[in-house]
Amino acid sequence: MAIEKSMYFIPNRFYTNGSEMFVSFNIAVIPVDMIVTDMQLHVPHRAGSTAATLLARTIASGWDESIMAGGYVPLIGDTVMQLFSPIGSVETVLPLTTFADAWRFDSLHNHGITIHSTTAAFTSEQLPFLLIKTV
């Protein structure tokens, strides 16, 4: 019987200006004989944050943290989802299982996702992380 396991990943790239977050993860290291059954992005919020709407979209071109700090913005792709974050919530969890195979097996084109918040919800001190379930 296959046993479900949890794997955590922290970003290999991460940039935020408070209301916008750019993040990507290298999950190509998951052994090829494992099957991803669930993938969730946990996005922590600034303490005492107000209610916000979060818009998650794919990033469609290459980027890195240093050029982002200089004002560069990569191409933004399709909308992934829109979520409402109630007042006082400490994190938002985004279901991203549909991206698992692409991020694992086509990592050259894995530029990650960007999340726009209607408030300045994000802080560089609080990194998002991926929680992946495998069998």
Next chain:
Amino acid sequence: MKVFHGIIEIAGQMGITCLELKKRGHIAIGYNTAHSYLNYKEDVQNTVLWEIQHTSHHIMRFFDLFHFHYGVTMYADYRDLYQIREQGKPIVMHHWGNDVRLRQLASKNNPYVYAEDSPPDERIHQTLHNLSGVIREAIVQDYEVYSYVAPYYERVHVVPIAIDLDRFAPCYPTRECPKPLIIHAPTNPDFKGTYFIENAIERLKLRYNFEYKKIAGVSHQEAARLYREADIVIDQIRCGSHGLFSVEAMALGKPVIAYIRDDVRAKFPADLPIVNANPDTIYEQIQFLLTQPEARVALGKAGRAYAERVHAKEIVTDQVVGIYTRLMQQP
């Protein structure tokens, strides 16, 4: 608690600990940059040093506690340790043996030891001096390793090797066995004393009916499957303490031969059911187990009970979490 483990996986220990920590609701990631035919892939992220260094600023920000292994950190000049310390986050170093086995001290305590795989003494001294300048506490698996690091750190914890007993269902030897199978797994023949073992095996073959198998060059998973067939397991007879192989064999309910130094044995639980043999006594001890099937069965059962009581990952992780909790509370 968010716990970092890295960056060298030793005998599957990072993975086992991370798995158990996650079961308890902690976030734990083990990063491994040492890849071998043993193919440890359970609950660690097999990666490369460049990738770890490239993301080290995120790593240092994300995790609450850093558990390094084998005297190695993310940077050879230990700059990461200073940055972690500046953030006020606890660090613990886990030494495993070859990283700290000072040849002069090892030889003084043990005429059989082979420590040529360890770095030269002066380099070990310098490494321990540098590490303990930043890290206050260390972990070792037994009192053989303890003696090398104790003079350097403020506190050294002895935490036994952990094992996932669910993967090692007992398979006890039988009394009626016309041709017992002896297994030895020399990941490092000089260190384990393979020459002396095989010399004794050749002489014993002239008098007794048994089979001998040397397990080498296979994955850890495949090796564990092969161990199940054994009637007698021979681990390492030069080091002065036992290794993971003994623990796995005990968990499988096999009688085990290894060399435990007298002073080290005194620190183990009194009922450690390992048959003690060094290069001078290996012939007689194998002979003893070959001719005493009752002893093989009794030692196998005692070994399983010992592994359950001392080496079960749940029990070992309790000790590790206790160390973490105390470190997190320190100013």
